[in-house]
Amino acid sequence: MENCWKFLRRCGRPERSRKVTLAILGLDNAGKTATVxxxxxxxxxxxxPTVGFSAVDLKKGCxxxxxxxxxxxxxxRDIWKHYFAESHGxxxxxDSSDVQRMTETKDTLANVLKHPRITGKPVLLLANKQDRDGALREADVIYRLSLENLMHQNNCR
Structure with a gap:
């Protein structure tokens, strides 16, 4: 999360509050709501489990x-695209412990990244549930998702 705040700081300190919207995405049971x-x-x-959508507003600095x-x-997942336009990232x-669904995760992430309303926006990949037995390490998650290729192909930051 600190990288997200660093990105916001690089954008410059606004003189008044600035509104930032982030979409929290991932397969069911990945830990999105727990992260929020x-x-x-x-x-x-x-x-x-979140059925549909929930919004949370918070204040972080300005x-x-x-x-x-x-x-x-x-x-x-088809409704996700309706939130992309107003999302800044x-x-x-x-779910790092759900090895059986890594291919589905990779395909879902690839679909998100290639959407024209996401291209070029910052993306934070959170490898959740690292504390569970059998969970993939960060490097293994990167490898299984072909993350470097996905990010480069889709002009992600």
Whole structure:
């Protein structure tokens, strides 16, 4: 998350509050809502699946930040594109312990990154659930998702 705040600082300090919107994406059960709760400073335990969409507004320095926590079920992913235009960046959450779904994660991430309303925007990939047994290490997640190629092909920052 610190890289997101660094990016915002590089954009310059606004004289008044500046609105920033981030889309939180990833497969179902990746930990998107728990991530949002952690960012808010709340307990990320006992989170129920997000059905559809939830929005969280918070203040970070002179920024008013809106987080769009979008459900990750296969049928609901089609609505994601409706939030891309107003999003300044994406936080893509990956369940590092769900090795069986890495191909699905890779395909989903590739679809997000190639969307014209995401191209060129900053993307933070959060390798979540690193504390679980059998979880992939960061380098393994990068390799399994072909992350360097995806980012380069889609002009991501």
């Amino acid at each position: 709760r952690s960012i808010e400073g709340e307990n990320p335990e006992d989170v129920s 920024y008013d930040v809106s987080l769009f926590d979008l459900g990750g079920g296969e049928r609901i 994406v936080i893509f959450v990956v």
